[in-house]
Amino acid sequence: MARTDSRAGQGGAALAPPDAPDPRFLDPALDRVAIRPDEPIDRAELARLYKAMRLARTFEHKLAALYRQGKIVGAVYLGMGQEAIATGVVSLLREGDYFSTVARGIAGWFLRGVEPKHVLARWFGKDIPPSHGRELGLFLADLKQYGLAPYHNGSMASWIPSGAGFALAFKYRREPRIYAALTGDGATSPGDFYEGLNFASIHKLPLVVIVENNCFAYSTPTCQQMPVKNVADRAPAFNIPAAIGFGNDIFEVRRLTRRAIEHARSGKGPYLLEFKTFRQRGHGEHDDMAYVRKDLREFWERRDPIRLLEEYLRGEGGFSAEELAAVDGECRSIVEEAVAYAEALQMPDPTSVTERLFAE
Numbered sequence: 001m002a003r004t005d006s007r008a009g010q011g012g013a014a015l016a017p018p019d020a021p022d023p024r025f026l027d028p029a030l031d032r033v034a035i036r037p038d039e040p041i042d043r044a045e046l047a048r049l050y051k052a053m054r055l056a057r058t059f060e061h062k063l064a065a066l067y068r069q070g071k072i073v074g075a076v077y078l079g080m081g082q083e084a085i086a087t088g089v090v091s092l093l094r095e096g097d098y099f100s101t102v103a104r105g106i107a108g109w110f111l112r113g114v115e116p117k118h119v120l121a122r123w124f125g126k127d128i129p130p131s132h133g134r135e136l137g138l139f140l141a142d143l144k145q146y147g148l149a150p151y152h153n154g155s156m157a158s159w160i161p162s163g164a165g166f167a168l169a170f171k172y173r174r175e176p177r178i179y180a181a182l183t184g185d186g187a188t189s190p191g192d193f194y195e196g197l198n199f200a201s202i203h204k205l206p207l208v209v210i211v212e213n214n215c216f217a218y219s220t221p222t223c224q225q226m227p228v229k230n231v232a233d234r235a236p237a238f239n240i241p242a243a244i245g246f247g248n249d250i251f252e253v254r255r256l257t258r259r260a261i262e263h264a265r266s267g268k269g270p271y272l273l274e275f276k277t278f279r280q281r282g283h284g285e286h287d288d289m290a291y292v293r294k295d296l297r298e299f300w301e302r303r304d305p306i307r308l309l310e311e312y313l314r315g316e317g318g319f320s321a322e323e324l325a326a327v328d329g330e331c332r333s334i335v336e337e338a339v340a341y342a343e344a345l346q347m348p349d350p351t352s353v354t355e356r357l358f359a360e
Contacts, residue, residue: 026246026276027244030244030245030246030276031246031303032246032249032303033302033303033308034308034311034312035249035250035251035252035308035309035312036251036312036316037251037254038251038255039255041251043317043318043319045091046313046317046319047319047327048091048111049087049088049091049111049250049309050306050309050310050313050324050327051327051330051331052083052087052107052108052110052111053083053084053087053107053250053305053306053309054306054327054328054331055107055110055116055331055334055335056079056083056087056106056107056110057080057083057306058328058331058332058334058335059106059110059116059119059120059331059335059338060078060079060080060106061080062335062336062339063076063078063120063123063137064076064078064281064285066123066339067285068285071124071343072123072124073123073124073125073136074123074125074136075136075284075285075286076123076284076285077102077103077104077138077283077284077285078103078104078280078281078284078285079103079104079105079106079107079279080279080280080281081214081248081277081278081279081280081281081300081304081305082104082105082212082214082247082277082278082279082305083107083305083306084107084247084248084249084250084253084277084305084306084308084309085105085182085210085212085247085253085275085277086101086104086105086106086107086108086109086111086182087107087108087111087250087253088250088251088253088254088257089108089180089182089210089253089257090108090111090112090180091111091254092254092257092258092261093112093147093178093180093261094177095147096147096175096177097147097177097178097179097180098143098147098148098149098163098166098177098178098179098180099112099147099148099149099179099180099181099182100148100149100150100159100162100163100179100180100181100182101148101182102138102156102182102183102184103137103138104184104212104214104279105182106119108182109140109146109148112146112147112148113145113146114140114142114146114148115338116334116335116338117337117338117341117342118140119137119140119338120137120338120339120341120342121341121342121345122135122136122137122139122140123136123137123342124342124343124345125347125348126342126345126346126347126348127345127346127347127348127349128345130142132348132352132355133347133348134348134356149162149163149166149179156183156184156186156187156190157183157187157188157190157191157192157193157196158192159181159183160181160183160187160192160193160195160196160197160207160209161192161195161196161199162196163179163180163181163196163207163209164179164196164197164199164200164205164207164270166179167179167200167205167206167207167264167270168203168205170205170206171203171204171205171206176265177206177265178206178207178208178261178264178265179206179207179208180208180210180261181196181207181208181209181210182210182212183209183210183211183212184211184212184213184214184217185211185212185213185214185217185222185225185226185231185274186216186217186218186220186225187211187217188211188226188231188234189217189225189226194237196209197209197238197240197270197272198238200238200240200269200270201238201239201240201269201270203269204267204268204269204270205264205269205270206264206265206267206269206270207264207269207270207271208257208260208261208264208270208271208273209270209271209272209273210257210260210273210275211231211232211272211273211274211275212247212275212277213230213231213247213274213275213276213277214277214278214279215277215278215279215296216279216283216291216292218283218287219283219287219291230244230274231272231274232244232272232273232274234272235272238270238272240269240270240271240272241260241263241271241272242271242272242273242274243256243259243260243271243272243273243274244273244274244275244276245273245274245275245276246275246276247275247276247277247305248277248278248300248303248304248305248308249305249308250305250308250309253275256273256275257273259271260273277305278296278300278303280297280300280301280304310324
C-alpha cells in the first residue's frame with residue numbers, strides 16, 4: 001500500500017503510523033454507499049436483522065457509558081461498525097450449527113436469542129450461572145441453547161483449531177452441521193490460524209472461517225501486519241476456496257456466507273471469507289484511536305452498516321420512519337431493563353473465590 005500522510009486529518013493533531021490505511025481501503029468493486037438484496041427477503045426477516053443490529057449498537061453505547069462510570073469489571077471491547085457481519089452470518093445458521101465470535105460479534109448473539117440482560121450481568125461481574133461472576137461479558141458461551149462456543153484462550157485464533165475439532169466430530173457422526181468461526185484480521189497471523197485451517201482442509205471438515213478485517217489489529221494497520229493485501233490471499237496455502245466482500249453490506253454478507261456454508265455442509269471442506277469493515281471505536285474503550293486518521297473515520301462513517309440498512313428499509317424496503325423508530329425505542333427499553341436487572345443482582349460471595357478451581 002502506498003505511503004500516506006502520517007498526520008491526522010484537519011483538526012486532529014494525533015499522529016498515525018506512516019503506512020496507515022488510505023481512506024480508499026475498499027476496492028472499487030466493494031465500495032458503495034447504498035445496498036440492496038439480490039434475493040427476496042420478507043419483511044419479517046428484514047425487521048429481525050435490523051433489530052439485532054440496532055440492539056447491539058444501543059447496548060454497546062450503554063456499555064461504553066457504564067464503563068466510564070466505573071461500573072464495569074475489566075476492559076470493554078465494542079463492535080460498533082461491524083454489526084452486519086455477525087448478524088448476516090448467524091442469520092443463516094441452522095439449529096445444531098455452532099459458531100464462535102469475539103466480543104465484536106454481539107449482534108449475532110442477540111439474533112441467536114441471547115438476552116442482553118444476561119450479557120450485561122456478566123460485564124458487571126454478578127453472581128449468575130454459569131460463571132458466577134468469574135468472566136467478562138465477552139466470554140459468554142452456551143452450546144446447548146445457542147450453539148455459541150467458548151473461546152477462553154489468550155490466542156485470538158484459538159477457536160479455529162477448536163472449531164475444526166467440533167467440525168471433525170460432526171463429520172465422524174455424519175451430522176449435517178457446520179462450525180462458523182468469526183475472527184479478526186490480526187488473528188490470522190498466529191499459528192492457530194494455520195494449524196486449524198490446515199487440519200480442516202486435510203480432512204475436508206465443515207468449517208467456515210469468517211475474518212472481519214477492520215483495518216487495524218489493535219493499532220497496527222493491515223499493511224504492517226501481513227505481507228499480502230488480503231487475508232483471503234492466504235487461502236491457496238490450504239487449497240481451499242475464499243471470497244472477499246464488503247462487510248457493511250448485510251445482503252452481501254449473507255450472499256457470500258450462504259455460498260460458504262453450502263460448500264462446507266456438502267462435504268467439500270472449509271471455506272475462508274474475508275469481509276472488509278471498520279472498527280468505529282478503539283480496540284477497547286481504553287483506546288482513544290489517536291492512531292486513526294480523521295479522513296479514514298469519515299470515509300467509513302458514510303458506510304456505517306446500520307445506516308446503509310436503514311436507508312434501504314426506508315426506501316425500497318417499504319418500511320416507514322415510524323416503524324423503524326418503534327424498533328429503536330424497543331431496543332432502548334430492552335437495554336434499560338438489562339441495566340436494572342444487572343445492577344440488582346448480587347456480587348459473588350468472596351469466600352467462594354476458589355470454588356471450581358480444584359476438584360472436590
